Amino acid sequence: MTALTLSTSSPATTRVDAIVIGVAKGSGDSGTPVVAPGAETVDKALGGRLAAVLETLGATGGEGEITKLPAPDKLKAPLVLAVGLGAAPAAGEAYDPETLRRAAGAAARALAGTAKAAFALPVADGVESVAAVGEGVLLGAYAYTAYRGADGAAGNGQKAGAKGAKAAKGGRKGARDDARAPLAEAALLGAKPRDKAHKAAVERAAVLAEEVARARDLINMPPNDLYPASFAAQAQAAAKEHGLKIEVLDEKALVKGGYGGIMGVGQGSHHAPRLVRLSYTHAKAKKTLALVGKGITYDSGGISLKPPGHNETMKCDMSGAAAVFAAVVAAARLKLPVNVTGWLALAENMPSGGALRPGDVLTMYSGKTVEVLNTDAEGRLVLADALTRAGEESPDAIVNVATLTGAMVMALGNSTFGIMSNDEAFRTQVHETAQEAGELSWPMPLPPGLRKGLDSTIADISNMGERMGGGLTAGLFLQEFVSEGTPWAHLDIAGPAFNESAPSGYTPKGGTGSSVRTLLRLAERTASGELG
Template identity: 70%
Template sequence: MTALTLSTSSAAALRADAVVVGVTKGPKGPRLAPGAETVDAAFDGKLAGLLETLGASGTEGEATKLPAPSGVKSAVVLAVGLGEAPDDGVAYDPEALRKAAGVAARTLAGAKKAAFALPAGDPADVEAVATGALLGAYAFTAYQSQNGSGPARGPLGEVAVVGAKPRDKAHKAAAERAVAVAEEVNRARDLINMPSNDLDPKAFAAAVQAAGKEFGLKVEVLDEKALAKGGYGGILGVGQGSATPPRLVRVAYAHPKAERTLAFVGKGITYDSGGISLKPAGHNETMKCDMSGAAAVFAAIVAVAKLGLKVNVTGWLALAENMPGGAATRPGDVLRMYSGRTVEVLNTDAEGRLVLADALARASEEAPDAIVDVATLTGAMVLALGEGRFGIMANDDAFRTAVHTTALAAGEDSWPMPLPQQLRKTFDSPTADIANIGVRMGGGLIAGLFLREFVGEGITWAHLDIAGPAFHEGAPFGYTPKGGTGTGVRTLVSLARQTAAGDLL
């Protein structure tokens, strides 16, 4: 991964391939953001005017390259847009800094080193710039040969955050958080981008076991025999049509001084064909991403371990491949879940809720202070909220609000969604305790209501439906790449940090 350093050198004096400065939208044209002073001096104070001549306005996502003048030790100056300038005395929006740093890192792909002279006067700014740069520098090249059609340049080699203080404890801690979180978001991205022929449930479980040894995590893997013995009918029912059997993975981080315990539950469908209720043409090509929730849970727990947070966190990864084989669950079949309840499967493409139901019931047995599940669960949520944000449902309004606030602060767009009780009766079944689908309208909310049925009594719970932002099929923007995004990791880590500090539960 791209290296990160902190530098007290001035932007003009630091030797690098390029120096990055920020530009905001002013009432009379682009304005330079703090951090660019020494670079502007090398342009005789005319850098903003030159950028305007070149068409720059300071708009978010904008990037303008120009040769560095004498007096700047970098060869290139890269000006990136920060959007509207904050009022005097008001800090820059961390998300604006993250996005601008991400744009710069992508633009400078292939360079050995870049000096980021964006506003970084306090630890929050340092963390935002570093996080955005490290996420923006991401590239998935594991399957690309030199003779293929992939990118000709590798990622940016080193990010130097100018203005940060490497000997300041708060700045150093901010940088360490940025590295730990960015590394794990990128781990999740790698898993999501990996093709399903190389990442099946068994291979995913093996990756967790390897990380467990490396970071001191306790890992337990239930294979198909253990799942059958334990009565995990939901996970087995989804996975029984595949030649690759399912897994339930428990991965736990414990701190000796922790006073609270969180449980994270992730949907891990390593490929989703829809099963017998086969997906229509055009909806199969990206279904390797249906394990994004499990990837987020796994990566978040590794990040928590790296940061040594004073909280216990247990992850449950419900891993299966949903295929239409001869042994596959059929519409109309009834599954007996881990909780003992029976579910009539009316649509085998509503499989995520089945594996999550077993994992939620099992996680509830350990009586955590709160459970948060993460899943690419419904197309209905994408229709409701678009591709850029995830929906949040919960059995406690205050907790739902706290998760929403935490997600926004972490830079992950989201929106609180209701759980309308009147929709509950729509998945009543004349054959089993409940059915796995209800009415079509409000399908994302019905999925949340279904999951709530399997959360232990008295346990605070939230559900993140990340179907929209988990996999980005368009052009990269900000620090968001094409492909797997790692959505959910930053929110989960932030929830763990707040819990460790006693600010959440």
């Protein structure tokens, strides 16, 4: 992880490999970019011609645009990197935190292979700006190189548990010679090392980024090394390290306990399923938040096999469980005065002679029976058992996270997750929380009229409804397993969980760690009494 420090030094006197400055779009027809606050000494070193030089090099100030130029002799650094901030804010207003977060992330990615850089972005507006730049730098500097080179953790499954643990814990070691290491050290110029609020903001940013990296590492890990038992082992190691309580139900305990959904999904694989309960408690906590994550470590679709072209990224179907895992650990590391319980519903969905079949009926942990019409609608089955179990502990709210439906991707695209809830006020609060955290989301309805499509002729409910509005129907199915009177929200992160496009801002290619920031911010707001 990139080392992050605060500094009041001037960009002109800071000895680093690169100085990062911000540049905004110019107004009017000239197109000349505008140098952002924080870069005044760099501009002075160029005789006030920094904007003109950047324009000559083709810079426009567009969001995420990277322009590099040799530093003038008056600077101690050899390189100046200008990152685009988009439109400048109105007079007297600060840059939006997410704009700063993305710009810092883009700059950090562009500086891969660099030992030390100083970020002179606009942070004079206060703690929120310092936190955003810090988060952006650390999130943008992420790289997953565990399976590159002789020292990497790649294996053939013979020692997958040990190799998988090594890959997740040290996922940025053993890179090939041609793979550049992430930025090693970053100094935030303009921030105040002795300011308690600034220091706390950077410390939080470091914990958050490390836990997002934990989720990303798990998502990126190949399924021959990450399966239910090895995932559970990683949770056990983290629980021991951070003082969390953990309970792991193996296949025998799941059968004995009547967890028909989890066992049904996992019965086709030689990797048996698991249900993990990971909990953090605080002596001064007044509220309890339950988080439930879908953890399908590989989803072939089962007997309802996915079509060609849809299997290659299905290792990411455990992204919800990874996010929940990371959020619980982050809450513990930050010592938040709230109780947080994470439920990881882990299974591998495979076709075999013993696999779940379309037409089978499962008896769920709740006692309800479910007719399985499509074995590729498996995530809702494992979540249903975990939601029922989580509700037995009477938490103040339940939030589940899942890469649940392609329909949600069709509705909201690849960057935005949907939020459904049995409580409109709670849905609004979760949406506002995601906005605060800098994650794109959108509130979605649970139309009662779609519920009839889930009716079964032989069981209490079926796992498939109408094709149109499939993402909403999935939410209605889950709602059937939520304890009455408990505020509940369902986050369908199928779009943003795994980035198959080019990296941008602080978002890498591959696993993104989507919703970790939202869940942590939700825990913080619950701890402060803002929710409920």
